Amino acid sequence: MTLAEIKVGQDAVLRTIGGQGELRHHLLDMGLTPGTEVTLRKVAPMGDPIEVELRGYELTLRLADAAKIEVDNVHETDRAARSETRHAPVPHPGVGELRKAASYHDRKAGSEIAKGQPLRFALAGNQNCGKTTLFNQLTGSNQHVGNFPGVTVDRKDGMIRGHAEATVTDLPGIYSLSPYSSEEIVTRDFLLNTHPDGIINIVDATNIERNLYLTMQLMELEIPMVLALNMMDEVRANGGTIMVNELEELLGVPVVPISAAKNEGIDELVEHALHVARHREVPGRIDFCDATDGKDGAVHRCIHAVAHLIEDHAQHAGLPLRFSATKLVEGDQLIEAALQLDENETELLGHTIAELENETGLDREAALADMRFTFIERLCDKTVVRPGESREHKRSVAMDKVLTGKYTALPCFIGIMALVFWLTFGVIGAALSDLLTLGIDAVTNAADHALTAYGINPVVHSLVIDGIFAGVGSVLSFLPVIVTLF
Known part of the structure; x- marks a missing residue:
């Protein structure tokens, strides 16, 4: 069988990963390796794409790609239900505390950079992990946007707030340092050729297993690095936690829990980044193999x-x-x-x-x-x-059974769109539009009387009343409809 043929609620073990070149490499980068057990969780209403769970996270695949993956040992899922146990957050070290360890000092890349000397940082991470939000928090308005040389891929550079000597470049969101997409090539070339003084690697804490794949490759570059665990507030809200001290020790890089959207932990992240860059403290670990396995x-x-x-x-x-x-x-x-x-x-x-x-x-x-x-x-x-299942997630799953159900999804979609259009053109939008039209007519009449009383030239009078007020007024009368629709 192929992965495209199993049913919702079934487990299967991946046997061979088909496809060629970029497609196959990205499937492997997503954790779809032979011997991995996956569970089919959802199928879109039209049958494509599908959502599978593996290695602790969810992954969405097109049906055509899933058909290239052979599976065996198909059976009803025996995955354990998500725990309801909630845990208290665990404190983590302050600036420089972990870096007293010998492993850091043994791996210093060179002489220290004096305080006040220019520093360049690269901001790297997966897509949709909050990278742009963090970049905006780091730089504020001190940023400019362009393209990487010779490539139409967005490049954003900015100065870190409160540290005029430190600039940060927001690299494109990628899943690995493979030379296939233009984003991956641009990111890799920047890191290898520009030799930044430090890397700020942002990781989605709610999807940490998936995000750490890129982290491991960034560590191999032996550039001073700090790991920003984003969305930690969501992990804690669901009753989960991450042992930051142990994670920091096992990886050999500073780990700072943050919430970019709420501006939590950003100052501490900046302090850690400046520390490792100035002291040239490269990752304490680059070998991830177990020689005995x-x-x-x-x-x-x-x-x-x-x-x-x-x-x-x-x-x-x-x-x-x-x-x-x-x-x-x-x-x-x-x-x-x-x-x-x-x-x-x-x-x-x-x-x-x-x-x-x-x-x-x-x-x-x-x-x-x-x-x-x-x-x-x-x-x-x-x-x-692992966080317990939140009430929000339970509610979302219950709603999905109807809103994305095989037979109920399209009727729900048509019903929702019909409601939106009815409210827009028949109730709210129409009422607001009529109200605005009355306001525009009142202003137009007042201006008309004022110009007539003033005795202004008839040509100018016609331009103002029949041209400007009538033209702009007719356009503005559509504004409530558009706003309501959005």
Whole structure:
């Protein structure tokens, strides 16, 4: 069977991920790796797209893409119901507190940057994680918008409020540092070529498993980084929490819980970002493999073998070693071209990857994606307390059964649109429009009498009354209808 054929409420284990190139790579980046169990939660009223649950988060797929994924072991779901237990928030360290650990000082990238010297930050994160909201909170009105050189992809730069020496660039929202979409290429080129002094990685705390995939790749760049856990207020409101202290220790980067929409934690985030950038404190961890685990062990040996093979090439090209090694394992053609491996090294690389695929039973891309998501699952098991199901979510699910039901969705849609148009053109909008028309007529008559009493030139009188007042008035009379419709 394929993923497109299973029924709502059924579990299935992914067997093979079909598709080619960009599509397949993005499916793997989304956590759809062989051996992963998924649950079909919803199907859109017209049958496309579908929503599945996997690795602790929900993912929406087009039916055509789901048809490329083969599954087996299909059965009625046995996933445990969401806990109703609520937890108190856990306090986290202050500025510099965690960075007393030896792992930070052992991995300093260079000499410290003096206070007052210019600093450049990159703001990176997934789409729809609150990145633009955070950027606006960081910069206020001190920002300008343009495009990246040679690419029609939005670029926003701004000065951090209260810190004239610090500028931040809002990078396009992406899910991984893969060289497929223009947004991914722009983001990756900016990080590799501009060499910012620090990265502010914003993560949606309500969808942390999905967001950490990009975090792991950013850490491999060995650029000072701080992790901004956004929407923590929503996690707490539902009775969940994240063990920020443990997460900080396991990742080796500062983690600051924030709410960008409510401007909570922003000042602390800025202090952490300035601290790691000035002191050149690069992530304390870039190796996410478990050398003792079966599949992970094979990936571990492969990445380290490739790293030894390309060490001099990466240094010559000015590329981070771990990042280059993992990208070569993935089959990244741009990195391979930049490293300029000779024929013997390319052949040895091929043998190393073939050994990886033989040991794991997965292709190179799937093996690496599986390693990353395995680490994320272990990390979240130790640090994330799942929130109980909120009343809002329960109410939303109950409404969805009707509003997005197979047989009830379209009648509901037609009914809602009919109500909107009736209220707009027959009740509220029409009444307000008539009221505004009366007001305009009254002003027009008053102006007409005033101009007549003044004895103004008839041509000017006609221009003002028949032209300006009549023309503008007829347009304004539609305004209540438009406002009501919106």
